[in-house]
Amino acid sequence: MKRRFPKGGYTFPVRKKGPSTSFITSPLPKKVTIPLIAAHGTVMDLTVKKGDAVTAGDIIARNDQALGPAIVASISGVVEHIGEIGYLGRSVTAVTIRSSGTDSVRDIRHISRHQCDVIYISGASACGCDGIPTQYNSSRLSPASVTSIIITAIDSEPFSVLNETLLLENAKQFTEGVNLLHRLFGKVLPVHIVARSGHIKRLGFTGQMKERPWLHVHAGTKKYPHTLSIPLIERAFGRALSDKEDAVSLGCVILNVRDVLAINEAVNHGRPLIEHIFEVTGPGFGRSALAQARIGTPLKHLLPDIALADTGMRWVLNSVMSGTVIDDPAMPVTPLIQSIICIPEKRERELLWFLRPGSNRDSYSGAYLGGFMKGVTKDFNTNMHGEARPCISCGWCEEVCPRQTLMPHQIVRYAEKGLFEEAARFRPFLCIECGLCSYVCPSKLPLLERIRQCKQELQKAETP
Amino acid sequence: MTLFIQRILEKIGHLLESGPLLARAKPLFDAIDSFLLSRETVTPAAPHIRDAMELKRFMILVVAAAMPLALFSIYQYGWRAVAIILVSYLCGVGAEAVFVVARREEFTEGAFVSCMLYPLTLPPTIPLWMAGLGIIVGIVFGKEVFGGTGKNIFNPALVGRVFIAVAFPVEMTTRWLMPASGGLGRFTAYTSDTVTGATPLIVYKGTRAVTPVADLFFGNIPGSLGEGCKILILAAGLFLILTRIVNWRLPVSMLGAVWVASYFGSALWPERIAPPMFQLLSGGLLFGAVFMVTDPVTCPVTRPGKYIYGVLCGLLTVLIRNFSGYVEGVMFAILFMNIFAPLIDETVFLLTFREKRASQ
Numbered sequence: 130m131k132r133r134f135p136k137g138g139y140t141f142p143v144r145k146k147g148p149s150t151s152f153i154t155s156p157l158p159k160k161v162t163i164p165l166i167a168a169h170g171t172v173m174d175l176t177v178k179k180g181d182a183v184t185a186g187d188i189i190a191r192n193d194q195a196l197g198p199a200i201v202a203s204i205s206g207v208v209e210h211i212g213e214i215g216y217l218g219r220s221v222t223a224v225t226i227r228s229s230g231t232d233s234v235r236d237i238r239h240i241s242r243h244q245c246d247v248i249y250i251s252g253a254s255a256c257g258c259d260g261i262p263t264q265y266n267s268s269r270l271s272p273a274s275v276t277s278i279i280i281t282a283i284d285s286e287p288f289s290v291l292n293e294t295l296l297l298e299n300a301k302q303f304t305e306g307v308n309l310l311h312r313l314f315g316k317v318l319p320v321h322i323v324a325r326s327g328h329i330k331r332l333g334f335t336g337q338m339k340e341r342p343w344l345h346v347h348a349g350t351k352k353y354p355h356t357l358s359i360p361l362i363e364r365a366f367g368r369a370l371s372d373k374e375d376a377v378s379l380g381c382v383i384l385n386v387r388d389v390l391a392i393n394e395a396v397n398h399g400r401p402l403i404e405h406i407f408e409v410t411g412p413g414f415g416r417s418a419l420a421q422a423r424i425g426t427p428l429k430h431l432l433p434d435i436a437l438a439d440t441g442m443r444w445v446l447n448s449v450m451s452g453t454v455i456d457d458p459a460m461p462v463t464p465l466i467q468s469i470i471c472i473p474e475k476r477e478r479e480l481l482w483f484l485r486p487g488s489n490r491d492s493y494s495g496a497y498l499g500g501f502m503k504g505v506t507k508d509f510n511t512n513m514h515g516e517a518r519p520c521i522s523c524g525w526c527e528e529v530c531p532r533q534t535l536m537p538h539q540i541v542r543y544a545e546k547g548l549f550e551e552a553a554r555f556r557p558f559l560c561i562e563c564g565l566c567s568y569v570c571p572s573k574l575p576l577l578e579r580i581r582q583c584k585q586e587l588q589k590a591e592t593p
Numbered sequence: 594m595t596l597f598i599q600r601i602l603e604k605i606g607h608l609l610e611s612g613p614l615l616a617r618a619k620p621l622f623d624a625i626d627s628f629l630l631s632r633e634t635v636t637p638a639a640p641h642i643r644d645a646m647e648l649k650r651f652m653i654l655v656v657a658a659a660m661p662l663a664l665f666s667i668y669q670y671g672w673r674a675v676a677i678i679l680v681s682y683l684c685g686v687g688a689e690a691v692f693v694v695a696r697r698e699e700f701t702e703g704a705f706v707s708c709m710l711y712p713l714t715l716p717p718t719i720p721l722w723m724a725g726l727g728i729i730v731g732i733v734f735g736k737e738v739f740g741g742t743g744k745n746i747f748n749p750a751l752v753g754r755v756f757i758a759v760a761f762p763v764e765m766t767t768r769w770l771m772p773a774s775g776g777l778g779r780f781t782a783y784t785s786d787t788v789t790g791a792t793p794l795i796v797y798k799g800t801r802a803v804t805p806v807a808d809l810f811f812g813n814i815p816g817s818l819g820e821g822c823k824i825l826i827l828a829a830g831l832f833l834i835l836t837r838i839v840n841w842r843l844p845v846s847m848l849g850a851v852w853v854a855s856y857f858g859s860a861l862w863p864e865r866i867a868p869p870m871f872q873l874l875s876g877g878l879l880f881g882a883v884f885m886v887t888d889p890v891t892c893p894v895t896r897p898g899k900y901i902y903g904v905l906c907g908l909l910t911v912l913i914r915n916f917s918g919y920v921e922g923v924m925f926a927i928l929f930m931n932i933f934a935p936l937i938d939e940t941v942f943l944l945t946f947r948e949k950r951a952s953q
């Protein structure tokens with residue numbers, strides 16, 4: 130039997146909402162605050178000063194020496210203020226632009242003949258897990274070292290619908306984008322798409338593959354975390370990666386559907402990356418919606434609910450499995466936002482909880498009726514569902530872990546006692562911090578936290 | 594209702610804080626508190642959602658799987674079976690509670706499983722005090738001396754069972770009851786006086802006579818309380834495997850090893866080794882393979898380790914049964930292999946990671 134990669138993973142029984150997702154849009158904002166932040170945390174050099182007039186699409190900050198994309202103005206108006214704000218736990222410079230009321234956008238199509246230039250100038254190089262490589266240092270990869278492009282068209286995060294909805298609604302543009310990507314870096318690159326088998330059929334990818342020898346479409350599952358970059362590469366390449374290999378060392382550019390659409394917009398239609406699409410979802414929100422807003426719009430303009438206090442809801446950024454809580458409702462929209470998930474906090478105590486049949490509960494082990502009743506919406510909330518206990522070596526964390534040979538329980542066994550050197554034997558650097566082990570652990574051990582801590586300690590020990 | 598109980602519990606909780614002596618009972622109170630009502634704790638950080646499975650549920654499912662066996666033992670041997678189980682719970686949970694209070698640790702749910710499984714391995718005529726003594730020894734020396742659940746090397750139920758088997762061999766091996774069959778069985782009786790001296794394994798050891806498979810399968814034979822009906826044991830095993838509580842590798846490799854060893858053994862050495870079907874269905878083998886080898890704490894954690902462990906348990910069982918003075922070897926074999934579980938794991942780790950280093 131041929132082995133399938135990646136291993137492990139878990140499909141969350143979240144009822145499928147299908148493409149009938151709603152949209153949240155906001156009118157042109159009067160004022161935007163654009164944090165000069167990139168995934169890599171580089172300091173950008175401002176190219177505007179207070180009082181300057183800008184047009185949407187003008188570059189307002191860049192740093193061609195250090196790692197990071199160019200950042201463009203998202204509305205036309207006047208730079209009103211430049212100052213520090215807190216963003217994602219860091220202090221970053223932010224540019225506030227007051228709208229002039231006109232909605233003119235710079236057409237960047239004719240700026241350069243090189244598509245990579247266009248991608249950089251449009252700000253679209255901020256897309257992707259690690260940025261799009263250009264000659265301006267916008268990714269840890271250089272255009273010459275790219276060996277393949279891998280696109281995920283599946284949502285595996287619980288409650289997430291973003292990729293699949295965008296794929297079905299913009300199939301034509303997606304194909305245009307893919308056609309553009311394979312020759313973006315001056316050579317023909319293999320493009321791997323991982324999509325659900327139903328979508329592969331529906332969008333005729335199989336036929337396209339015959340005409341385009343560089344295109345490889347793989348059927349993937351909705352198992353979390355199989356759409357994170359490392360399991361995705363394992364799926365595309367059909368082999369397990371070691372703890373030394375990652376997207377950068379293998380020269381893979383990892384994109385999702387939205388990134389492909391943004392690149393297509395920039396290169397084929399000359400539209401800079403002034404708008405950002407992300408999703409708002411989760412059981413506390415009650416539905417799934419795609420939100421579309423100018424970069425720099427405060428979240429609370431789009432989602433008034435997020436600013437309400439004491440609603441008993443927790444708003445989480447990007448992933449319920451590994452993301453952080455949104456504590457600032459005025460947080461501006463940036464390309465770093467993938468999704469915003471709202472889950473109910475649950476503090477009530479319930480009588481004889483563990484004895485109940487639990488048709489609305491989710492359990493990896495199928496120990497509740499919920500595992501067999503697919504139609505019933507599962508009640509996801511922030512309750513721990515149990516108490517911390519010692520590890521009983523049930524092995525579920527290992528079974529569900531997406532990485533080959535990684536044994537979370539062994540790492541944690543030693544890391545808990547501070548024996549990080551011992552723990553290093555079990556290769557903690559294989560861990561991609563998906564959080565699935567913590568999710569399934571019946572002893573409610575904070576495995577993810579411990580492994581993160583262990584990695585930090587080991588890194589500290591290495592760099593004196 | 595929930596709120597009412599919550600309020601009462603809160604009141605008792607406050608009361609316990611009032612004196613140093615009362616405060617020592619806190620772990621016991623916490624155990625009862627969290628047994629009745631689920632906790633209000635929410636996830637402190639990512640992942641923000643958690644699986645609904647918890648250790649209480651984990652343990653209760655094992656107890657639930659063993660419950661039909663307990664019921665069947667009432668049918669076969671009368672209500673004395675219930676008395677034995679109750680004594681086991683009283684003494685076992687009592688011993689655990691003493692340690693919990695003395696150590697000021699949290700009460701863990703493992704004891705509930707040990708106290709359920711242990712009596713099912715006993716002969717129906719066992720004196721009640723002996724049953725109680727066994728589980729106390731099991732919990733104390735099998736678990737608490739190692740630091741409690743999760744740290745124990747030996748399966749507490751097995752420690753208790755082996756202790757009384759060694760200490761009181763007469764009571765443990767010579768007085769069996771012929772089970773009832775048909776009608777209401779002994780649902781109407783406390784116990785039975787028809788003591789017989791021999792289980793199928795004893796018969797085999799003496800006369801080489803093999804009990805018919807159908808009798809073995811449906812439990813129409815004298816034996817320990819819980820090992821009667823093989824269908825119920827298999828059903829329990831299947832249930833536990835489906836809920837992932839039992840790792841299928843362990844029972845399958847153990848039973849497989851027994852089958853292979855006795856298939857070839859009985860062909861080569863028929864006067865010594867019993868035929869495979871008889872081996873598989875007699876004594877406590879199935880019960881041990883479903884409930885005892887599979888204890889996650891005392892078996893190896895690595896996948897290859899689990900196969901090795903299961904196979905060795907199986908082989909050892911056949912050896913003890915056919916070549917030693919004892920008639921039944923399952924419990925000894927598993928307890929003996931418990932010692933080697935960490936060693937097996939360590940060997941597997943060494944091999945796995947050496948191979949990886951070489952390939953890089």
Ligand code: SF4
Pocket residue numbers: 526529530531532535537559560561562563564565566567576577580
């Ligand atoms: S060990 Fe790391 S990669 Fe494995 S499940 Fe846990 S968080 Fe995910």
Ligand code: SF4
Pocket residue numbers: 519520521522523524525526527537538569570571572573574576
């Ligand atoms: S899931 Fe939890 S209890 Fe089970 S082996 Fe892993 S850490 Fe231990």
